[in-house]
Amino acid sequence: MTSDDDVVTLEDIEKAREVIMKSPLNVRKTPLLKNMTSYFPELDQSINLHLKLESLQTTGSFKIRGVANQMANLPQEVKSGKRKLITMSAGNYGKAFAYTLDKLNLSGLCLMPLTAPSSRVALIKSYGCEVAIYPSHEIQAAFSQYAAHNFPVLDPIDDASYITGCGSVAMEILEDDVRPDVVVVCCGGGGLVSGIAAAIKLSGLRDCRIYAVEPEGSRTMYESFQKGEPVTMAVNSVATGLSPPYAGKLTYQCCRRYVEDVILVSDNEILKCMSRLFDIGLVAEPSGCAALAAILNNKIPDVAGKRVVAVVTGRIVTESILGPTTNVTSTSGFADTFSVPLSDNYSDPFAAPNKDKTTTSVIEFPEASCHEYMFDSTARSFYMNNTCVREKPSPSTPSLGVNQVASLPLLISSVVAALVMVVFIILFFAKKCKRREFCRRKNTAMKNSAVNSGFGTQEGSEIGLLPVNDIYNELREHEKRTNDDGKQENYHHLDLTFVKDEVDPSQYDHVTKTSGPYEFVISHG
Known part of the structure; x- marks a missing residue:
């Protein structure tokens, strides 16, 4: 594919870009946020800072780019599902690998260390991928044994197809009409920074400086640069995605050729950067923050007045x-x-x-x-x-928290709404009680008037004053009502008289007159 001197070529990277964007894995062109310096007042404001958000990539990190290109370069017998794929990972690569197997309906095995969180193991299994757990110091040897026995393997670090797939990030930066002076990329195994550095340098930006950033507790590429060869060492950092115990041979070779230097940041600086990103509405995991952390802590030399791109790599x-x-x-x-x-x-x-x-x-x-x-x-x-x-x-100067301040308008509006509702209910029932009392007094007056006229003394007669809206309900009740013996009462008719003031019911035989808002119900036996 390439010579010993050229781990990858520009043609390889351009081809990888085309392959992964056409893959069925939904690899996205991620946004490049331009002119972000004003969001970070602690920076020299002459810096023109851009953020490449691979944290918004499918599966939550850039890893899917490399996996998609690796899959395209597999033998047909593997693509057809006849042979099982093998990889090793405890992080984002394993997630991208399992997601790919599920999408392509393939079978695979992911070797994971004992230190891998149970939730990550469960996630990878949920995609249908098999998992084998090994002690951390044995996992590399186990992976090498599978490769030695001709199993098809996907190397999560030291693979030219993976590096060129990651290089597609740089092609997108250049397509967004940005010619950076400085590009800062986090470094774990080195696949991402190798691909980006190669793509930018081979595209003709020879004066662009690319910096790799590692955690102080996981400095494998830094020590490799110091010793002049890839090293293996014990690692420990909050940025676990940047903490493989070794530097890849191909990635080391590529970084030595195209990367300006390796910068170290502390765990505290990474976490502070994570907090700063959240302040402006961006979510990133510790591993994804390392590059920006180096910039915010003034560890990248000669950036005043320069166009600087930092890659935010993951959000898991x-x-x-x-x-x-x-x-x-x-x-x-x-x-x-x-x-x-x-x-x-x-x-x-x-x-x-x-x-x-x-x-x-x-x-x-x-x-x-x-x-x-x-x-x-x-x-x-x-x-x-x-x-x-x-x-x-300072505890001596307490202040209202952001969330409490934001909730005050909602609290006030809720209290006002509750008070309005209480007033409405009180008025409603007061009006109803007043109306019922008026009906009761009017009904008593009408009954007395009917009795005095002799009309209401007939056997089986009823006189009642009801609200107008209950007229039809009252009619149906009269039609269905039975006497004390259980027999249906025989009403000859019902005369409805609407009254407003006192009237003499005897003057309205079989007549309905509308003169007010109430019903005067008279039934004859």
Whole structure:
């Protein structure tokens, strides 16, 4: 495919772009947010910052690009489903792999480490993909054994097809009429930064500087640059998607050729960046924040007045209300928090917290097994093992939280609506009671008048004063009524007289006259 010196070519990347956009996996062209510097006042405002949001990609990260291109380059016997595919992952690559198998109706096996969260294992299984669990230090050897026995494997790091698929990100940046001076990309195994760096340099932007960014606790590419060869080492970081225990041979080779330098950021800087992105309405996981974290912490040299692109690579972090806890609340001093455990099915990760009781956020990011992370939605602060990673407001100057302020108009309108409803109900029943009292007095007067005239003394006669709206109901009741012996009473007719003032009923024999809003019901036996 390429020579030893050229891991990938521009032709390979352009072809990969065409292949993945035509694939049935719904790979998207993700948005490039331009001129974002004003959203980050801490930055030198002469920087022209753009954000490439691979966090909005299908399956929640850029990984699907590489997987889609790898699938297109598989042997036909594998594409037809006759042979089972093998890969290894505990993160976003495994999710993209399982999603692909499900879409293409293929079978596969994902090797996962014991440290993989149970929710991630369950998610990958839910796509119909088989899972085998290995101790973390044995998983690479197990994967190599499958490859040695001629099983078709998809390498999540060291594969030219994967690198060229990831390079399609750079082609989209260039298509959006941006000629960047600096591009900053997170680095785990190195596939994404290798593909982007190669695509930009091979497209003719020789003066563009590409920086790879790694967590301080997972610095495999940084150490590889220092030693001049790919290294394997123990890793530990909140950004678990950037924490493979080794640097790939092909990715190292590509990075050495096209990448300016490898920059390190701390876990605290990553989490602060995650909080800042949330402040402006963007959701990203820790691994997806590393590139921007390096920019916000002034670790990228010579960016004043330059066009800078940072790639936000993933968003796999989800909230779920677990209920109140006390340890973090007492530490943070804020009540408006919520609980967030590790999950793989993405939804809004920062939904409105429970307003009725104090709850606390506990965020376990993908594959994080040794730390707990909390996000305080009022103070926009993250906590790691109960330690705040963003400065809190002084307790002596309390302020109303963002969510409380936002809820005040709704609370006021609800109270006003309730008061209006109470007044309406009181007026309604007062009017009804007044009307009933008027009817009662008028009815008594009419009965007395009828009796005095001799009309109401006939056996079986009835006189009643009813509201006009009940006229037909009263007629039906009279027709169905039975006497005390259980026999149907025989009414000759019903005369309805509408009266307003006192009248003499004897003057209205078999006559209905409308002169007011009430019914005068007379029945003869």
